[in-house]
Amino acid sequence: MKLSEEAGVRFVEGPSGQPLMRTARDAGLVMDACFSHKTTLALLHASNMPEKFFDLSSGDAGEILQKLRNYRIRIAVVCPPGRVKFSRMFPEMAEEEARVGYFRIFETAEEARAWIVS
Numbered sequence: 579m580k581l582s583e584e585a586g587v588r589f590v591e592g593p594s595g596q597p598l599m600r601t602a603r604d605a606g607l608v609m610d611a612c613f614s615h616k617t618t619l620a621l622l623h624a625s626n627m628p629e630k631f632f633d634l635s636s637g638d639a640g641e642i643l644q645k646l647r648n649y650r651i652r653i654a655v656v657c658p659p660g661r662v663k664f665s666r667m668f669p670e671m672a673e674e675e676a677r678v679g680y681f682r683i684f685e686t687a688e689e690a691r692a693w694i695v696s
Contacts, residue, residue: 579611582621587695589619592626594656594687599628602641609649618650619694621687624657633665647680654690657683 579590579598590611592598599607608620630636646653664672675681684690 579608579620581615581617584691585695587619588615588617589621589694590615590617591620592622594623595625598622598626599631599642601628602638602645604628605642605645608646608653609651612649612651618652620646620651620653621690621694622653622655623687624655624662627655632662632668634667634671635665639668639671643675643681647678650680652680652694653682654693655681655683656687656690657685659685 579592582589582591590608592608599605608622612618612620624632628636628638628642631638631642634640643653672681672683676683682690682693684693
């Protein structure tokens with residue numbers, strides 16, 4: 579993960595188009611990167627997430643989001659339209675999480691960066 583900065587706000591960013599977390603246990607990689615760069619903000623791409631993250635029945639989304647929330651890490655995940663298949667209940671969970679303020683899904687990296695720096 580690399581350190582990025584926009585409008586004076588520092589955040590870590592996952593590599594676009596590349597895997598990062600293979601399982602929910604790998605949420606520690608995001609936490610470590612945030613701690614190393616002294617930030618609580620992360621921009622990730624759908625490809626950075628475990629394969630089953632977008633299927634709520636796997637439990638990966640809940641486990642990852644809870645770990646990151648425990649450390650007050652806010653994450654924006656870029657999911658271009660048509661590239662990710664969400665389970666039936668995933669959009670509802672994402673809406674609820676967006677209200678809490680620690681997790682949001684965006685169609686573009688530009689939208690994600692705007693949320694991060696807001």
